[in-house]
Amino acid sequence: MTKQPKRRLTAAALAAALLATSVAGWATPAQAAATGAISGHVTTAAGAPAEDVWVQALDAETYEGMGFTTTAADGSYRIDALADGQYIVSFNGPELAEQYFDGKTRINEADPVTVTGGRTTTVDEDLIAAGYLTGHISDPNGEGLDNSLVRIYRAEDEAYVQAVGTSYGDFRVPVPPGTYVLSFEPVKDLDQEQYVPGKLTAAAAQRFVVTAGEDTTVIDTALRTGTLSGRVTRADGTPARDVRLDVSPFMGNGGGEYATTDSNGEFSAPPMLAGDYMVEFSVGERTEYFDRAARYEDADPVTITGGNDSRITPTLLPTGSVRVRALDAVTGSVVRDFCANSECSDGSGEVLLTDLAEGSQDLWISAPEANYVDRNSTVTVRVGQTIDVTVRLVPGAKITTTVVDKATGKPLQDVCLIAYKPGQFFIPDGMGGNECSDAAGKATVDKLATGDYRLFAWPRNRSYGRQWVTANGGSGDERQAVTIKATMGKTSAGPQVRVDRGGSIRGRVTDATTGAPISWTQVGIASGRTGGDTSTDEDGRFQIDGLGPYRWPLQYWGGSDHATAWTGGAVSRYTATGTQVTAGAVATADLALTKGVTVQGNLHTGGHTPDWARITLANTVTRDDVGSVDFVGNSYEMHVLPGQEVRFAYNLDIDGVSYRSDKAPLPPAAPGGPTRYAVTVPDGGLTIDLTIAIP
Helix, strand or coil, X not given: CCCCCCCCCCHHHHHHHHHHHHHHHCCCHHHHHCCEEEEEEEECCCCCECCCCEEEEEECCCCCEEEEEECCCCCEEEEEEEXXXXXXXXXXXXXXXXXXXXXXXXXXXXXXXXXXXXXXXXXXXECCCCEEEXXXXXXXXXXXXXXXXXXXXXXXXXXXXXXXXXXXXXXXEEECCEEEEEEECCCCCCCCCEECCCECCCCCCCCEEECCCCEEEEEEECCCEEEEEEECECCCCCECCCCEEEEEECCCCCCCEEEECCCCCEEEEEEEECEEEEEEEEECCEEEECCCECCHHHCCCEEECCCCEEEECCECCCEEEEEEEEEEXXXXXXXXXXXXXXXXXXXXXXXXXXXXXXXXXXXEEECCCCCECCEEEEEEECCCCEEEEEEEECECEEEEEEEEECCCCCECCCEEEEEECCCCCCCCCCCCHHHECCCCXXXXXXXXXXXXEEEEEEECCCCECEEEECCCCEECCHHHCCCEEECCCCEEECCCEEECECEEEEEEEEXXXXXXXXXXXXXXXXCXXXXXXXXXXXXXXXXXXXXXXXXXXXXXXXXXCCCCEEHHHECCCCCCCCEXXXXXXXXXXXXXXXXXXXXXXXXXXXXXXXXXXXXXXXXCCCCCEEEEEEECCCEEEEEECCCCEEEEEEEEEECCEEEEECCCCECCCCCCXXXXXXXXCCCCCEECCEECCCC
């Protein structure tokens, strides 16, 4: 999938913004009293007044433009007629790199500005000294490529920065100092980017380092296009009809085309840039890759040559089928509406999954319209056979409550609730449905297994703060949350959720030895390298918004070079003092990360070589991750703070089979002693081998 650039202020949008500002200026006194304003001064990097800078007020939630102006000769500006709420203020111009208050180059890291009716909020800004990316793009014949969109991404995380069009192949665009990769549209209406120079993926692209006040030159020539066609057959030699082929740059991140086979298994893909490609076959519930590979990492490349049609004749892997039926685990009655993986029964009481690859397959069973606990099941698929599987679904428990503004007692809508078992907190991928409060403040969390739960409230309105739900309000400490007992098939009443206005925490992460900033490390209220709320920028700085006015512990993920730590350098969230947040204000939580001590060893799998392996250490008291490493081979090494008891979890893929456990057996503490599953990390570090029994 091709990355889409973020919306920039076009001439039409500029005119609309000016018109909106003009119309707002004609408001009646009653209307004017109901709105507020943002004003301030903008200065250059040298400290001089910055004239003719485009200043825009964007809605903090939607990023929609709500007001626009330009700075006067003395750098002053004012945007009137703004409704109460929070805004992002952006600064831009023909020779300026776009930035946001306060000195941020990413819109999601900008400091929101609060506007109140009848008042003026002051927002002053110092502009960042820009560098320039300047260059020339040619077509395959050497002519300047006109009206091609050049996209600019940050090299460290491929985050989109901005785009600029070419004029007969030439372009010049200001950007903040940093390292970038660039792409452009080599062919009109081709949904594919070419990365400079002559590459199909960002990973293979050249890194361009931009320095303030200097030009960095970018030169490239568009690749020619070719096509891909062929015929796909099944393992028995018959044509494979209605198979979707996704063709994308090999080991890349999208940006290709697709085709579907006809009744004879034939296909023809649209033109694509010359180079090596990954061909993925979607067959019913499964995917496989050219040539007869069940896994992405085992795929072979297909080369497309410019000006030619490349033809392949792949044969699909042998397959089998699984017929799934579901029963109510209590009554034994048939569950007629359920889903297995992405296929649903539609009232028939069974799901037939076809074209499954031979071997062990995981099935995910759910009943979206009924209150059953989701579950998974493992089945062994046999070539040419249909395996019957019956799963028993356990009726889910429910927790109901109401959500109100703590200060006013009025119902609050769109506050989402998540029920966690004690010590199992993580940042979810998404929220919605019943677990978010309605207009009356009512919310229900369902599909819960029997057990104890604690509620975490997550307001969609950023002016309110997240919280653990306590008996009388909120907390940043999970241990203070009310524990609710949920019972299979029953509804439990949770405490009323009283939500406070939110505040923020900002800070800077540095190396404790050198004082150098640590960029791109995860920082957040939940643990894990992918569980952070945000990541630090090039200068090691971060900000987390939307936290309730309580004391919050933050985890700073150490990565491969530092030990993961919590606020103040603590080993866990329970030993951390936390940082006190105040509603409407920004607290500070800097941290200098240390190397900690080394935990290392070897992985023994009985002669089997893992295709992929991950070892993760978790604190036994809080269950929070404290370190993780991926590797190929049989050795591991990570940095950990000493003085905490940890246990080892592993994820292994061997010959297409996954082996997972959150409690790996460790060698006895003394020769001949019992196997242990946890160990305290000493001050001198730890060397410990892991032996995983593979059948």
